[in-house]
Amino acid sequence: MGLPRIRASVYRLRTVASHIVDSLSLGKIVQIRERLFRTAATGKPVFRLESGDPSFEPPAHVIEAMVTAARAGRTHYVPNAGIPELRVALRAKAQNENGIAVASVDNVFVTHGAMHALFAGFHVLLDEGDEVIVPDPMWTEVVENIRLARGVAIPVPLRRSDAYEYDPGEIERRITPRTRAIFINTPHNPTGAVLSRATLLAIIEVARRHDLWIVSDEAYEHVIYAPHEHHSVASLAGDWASRVLTIFSFSKSHAMAGLRIGALIAHSELLCQRLQKVLRCSINGVNSLAQWGALAALEGDTGHHAVMLAEYERRRDVLVGALDGIAGVRTFMPRGTFFAWIELEAALYERLGVATADDISELLCREGVGNTPGDAFGAGSADAMRFSFSCDTAMVAAGSQILRRVLLGRDPA
Numbered sequence: 001m002g003l004p005r006i007r008a009s010v011y012r013l014r015t016v017a018s019h020i021v022d023s024l025s026l027g028k029i030v031q032i033r034e035r036l037f038r039t040a041a042t043g044k045p046v047f048r049l050e051s052g053d054p055s056f057e058p059p060a061h062v063i064e065a066m067v068t069a070a071r072a073g074r075t076h077y078v079p080n081a082g083i084p085e086l087r088v089a090l091r092a093k094a095q096n097e098n099g100i101a102v103a104s105v106d107n108v109f110v111t112h113g114a115m116h117a118l119f120a121g122f123h124v125l126l127d128e129g130d131e132v133i134v135p136d137p138m139w140t141e142v143v144e145n146i147r148l149a150r151g152v153a154i155p156v157p158l159r160r161s162d163a164y165e166y167d168p169g170e171i172e173r174r175i176t177p178r179t180r181a182i183f184i185n186t187p188h189n190p191t192g193a194v195l196s197r198a199t200l201l202a203i204i205e206v207a208r209r210h211d212l213w214i215v216s217d218e219a220y221e222h223v224i225y226a227p228h229e230h231h232s233v234a235s236l237a238g239d240w241a242s243r244v245l246t247i248f249s250f251s252k253s254h255a256m257a258g259l260r261i262g263a264l265i266a267h268s269e270l271l272c273q274r275l276q277k278v279l280r281c282s283i284n285g286v287n288s289l290a291q292w293g294a295l296a297a298l299e300g301d302t303g304h305h306a307v308m309l310a311e312y313e314r315r316r317d318v319l320v321g322a323l324d325g326i327a328g329v330r331t332f333m334p335r336g337t338f339f340a341w342i343e344l345e346a347a348l349y350e351r352l353g354v355a356t357a358d359d360i361s362e363l364l365c366r367e368g369v370g371n372t373p374g375d376a377f378g379a380g381s382a383d384a385m386r387f388s389f390s391c392d393t394a395m396v397a398a399g400s401q402i403l404r405r406v407l408l409g410r411d412p413a
């Protein structure tokens with residue numbers, strides 16, 4: 001008797017024509033990564049230039065803190081919004097390091113990575129059909145989290161001629177009665193752009209003039225190359241700071257990507273109440289051991305930031321150096337993040353006898369070189385590609401040479 005009932009429910013599921021989740025992609029990066037894993041399993045070398053996972057280990061004191069916590073039996077349910085010790089430390093970090101005034105630890109939420117902060121943040125902020133202005137290109141998951149929260153992402157194109165800075169004037173021109181928020185990501189994935197203080201101030205002014213929220217994703221705050229500097233949006237926003245949701249991540253700053261821990265700072269009482277509910281129903285508290293590790297990351301020595309940054313800078317120069325001077329490839333020296341973004345011109349397609357960035361991606365994948373075609377970051381970036389230099393330095397060096405050879409249209413030596 002049970003079987004017909006199951007069949008009927010499957011049928012009902014199939015006839016729901018447009019479930020919101022069906023509109024999300026599985027992500028080109030994931031597909032390319034899985035292909036590289038299959039290649040690696042055959043014993044062939046692969047070069048993980050698609051990945052955004054730092055090659056470094058978390059600092060020793062972070063691992064130590066997690067082991068100690070596990071041995072001390074700190075493995076039970078934890079408070080929904082984070083262990084109090086970590087919320088206190090995050091508040092201190094936001095205030096002392098980022099210059100963000102945080103009234104209380106109740107404004108601090110520990111999330112399952114910045115990804116989950118985006119999920120929770122857009123869910124508490126948006127009503128169905130609300131518009132969020134986003135840079136284009138943008139790391140895909142931002143737009144998809146907006147969609148998942150029943151919002152609509154409104155892209156603002158970034159241009160190489162402007163060093164991919166988000167233009168406050170262009171943002172303002174896209175505001176409609178449905179606009180709810182402006183999304184900012186600096187340093188920016190995928191272009192490596194860093195927004196200047198002046199640009200951030202101008203964007204905050206636009207938000208203030210039009211009564212808009214700002215969601216500020218600062219996942220790459222520590223991966224930024226001199227002379228460029230990171231400015232936390234809320235620290236510049238004056239009386240508008242209460243309308244800024246700030247997102248942090250431990251993945252890039254402390255090489256803790258697999259530990260899945262991030263944070264969200266919100267100032268509105270209503271949003272904080274809603275966040276408690278979304279966190280309860282989505283994760284019910286982040287993994288306790290990761291939280292003790294994150295606490296150690298904030299309270300312990302932070303010398304690893306400089307060590308990682310110096311290595312990223314070396315890798316950046318190797319990768320961008322290998323891409324420089326190739327006809328049909330326009331490079332941009334990233335100012336932050338560990339991504340190199342290139343634009344592709346007709347000369348490149350003609351030389352390689354291909355029509356699209358996907359075709360070039362295929363040529364590279366056959367050689368074991370990870371990559372991400374630009375349209376994975378927005379429809380406006382069909383003629384672009386992203387390469388990551390977060391994998392280890394030897395891999396970046398070897399992968400860059402093959403990348404150069406493929407883009408020059410040369411056969412293996």
Ligand SMILES: Cc1ncc(COP(=O)(O)O)c(C=O)c1O
Nearest residue numbers: 052113114115189219249251262
């Ligand atoms: C711009 C941006 N925001 C957020 C995230 C998510 O980071 P996490 O690992 O903390 O979820 C990423 C990860 O690549 C990212 O590129």
